[in-house]
Amino acid sequence: MKDTYKLVISVVGCELAGIVGSAFTIPAIPTWYATLNKPTFSPPNWIFGPVWTLLYFLMGLSFYLIWRKGWNNKEVKVAGKYFLAQLGLNFIWSPIFFGLKSPALALLVIIAMWALIVMTIKKFHPLSKLASYLLIPYLLWVSFASILNAAIVILN
Secondary structure, rough: HHHHHHHHHHHHHHHHHHHHHHHHHHHHHHHHHOOOOOOOOOOOOOHHHHHHHHHHHHHHHHHHHHHHHOOOOOOHHHHHHHHHHHHHHHHHHHHHHOOOOOOOHHHHHHHHHHHHHHHHHHHHHOOOHHHHHHOOHHHHHHHHHHHHHHHHHHHO
């Protein structure tokens, strides 16, 4: 597969994970989410869309840098599986938090996701330092989101 196709698939695939999640998030924000007690450090709702759009783009670019090295390479395949596993957890977090209205279950998911992001960064680093560095903003945001998620569980 040509590198251009890999890039497009990588970025669009990651962005689609966010788009699907937003189908659960957007309707719940003015209704259920608005009724929750949130910590003082909770950012305004409008910030989440732009931040996640940028993070999904960086994630897709990061995955592309690894994928283009060849899926037949054992280290690439292992690193790619970690990436896809964390993306899978990312994909189900919004339906769990907003769709099922279960912040406690979503907290378990985001903690597992955080651990897989750390492992993905470790697996990406020997293959492409840039690919691993592109995931640092994502790790930082998910760290913050985990604390926010935990605070919502505690306050509600």
